[in-house]
Amino acid sequence: MTELCTQLKGARINQGLSQNEVATILHVTRQSISKWENGRGYPDLDNLVRLSDIYQLSIDELIRENSELASKIHANNAEIKEKQVQLKKVNTEIHQNTDEGLILTLLVLASALIPPIGMVLPLYAIWRNTKYNSLHKTIIVISIVVMIVSLMGTYVIIDDNWITPSKTVVYQVK
CATH class of the missing domain: 1.10.10 (Arc Repressor Mutant, subunit A)
Structure with missing residues (x-):
């Protein structure tokens, strides 16, 4: 059972792309690509779809063999949405939108x-x-x-x- 990190790295190397090139295409940092390929983080769903396009692989081929990873990605997306909701609350508290x-x-x-x-x-x-x-x-x-x-x-x-x-x-x- 191969993990997403090794699949991402292998697919990138098969396409002959560097981490910098992939990062530029995805509009993320090179460090993000490195984290994904070393298993210290996972791409969100949008980036995963774009990675499958870049590497010319289906999303199933990237994550099918690892259902554990799919659940981690889902949890990661849920955490991102939760953080965005918290950020919106902070913004409204800061500006106290009392319309004067x-x-x-x-x-x-x-x-x-x-x-x-x-x-x-x-x-x-x-x-x-x-x-x-x-x-x-x-x-x-x-x-x-x-x-x-x-x-x-x-x-x-x-x-x-x-x-x-x-x-x-x-x-x-x-």
């Missing part, structure tokens, strides 16, 4: 009503915005527009009150 998109958008739009605040609050919204918010790009665009409009509104307020105060004329009604 709508809240930030409403905050920016409300700040447009008071021009001086409308120049500062959109900067906070842009700083608080993350790429995980549903309205990520919309918040940036709305914030820039609100800052421009608020800048003009603030200029009008300052101009009317301090730079060129308006002259009030009182007319007497007869």
Whole structure:
């Protein structure tokens, strides 16, 4: 009963390929090929299919004689899927996908009503915005527009009150 590692190594040598060449074709490291051929690890199912294509052997020819190996590969694939699920959990915990998109958008739009605040609050919204918010790009665009409009509104307020105060004329009604 031959093991997968010796079958992989023999098939590679029969095809006249080096570990580097096989690794390049599979988009894995040379060390991975070495591990598979020395029995320290097993390829996942996708790589096993690609190896059978490269070596021009069926998957049955690679693993049929070793049912123990087939169960190890199956366990390896299950472990990989489990690790991927754990990684997704970690990613969601890190980023705490609390979607603040709508809240930030409403905050920016409300700040447009008071021009001086409308120049500062959109900067906070842009700083608080993350790429995980549903309205990520919309918040940036709305914030820039609100800052421009608020800048003009603030200029009008300052101009009317301090730079060129308006002259009030009182007319007497007869």
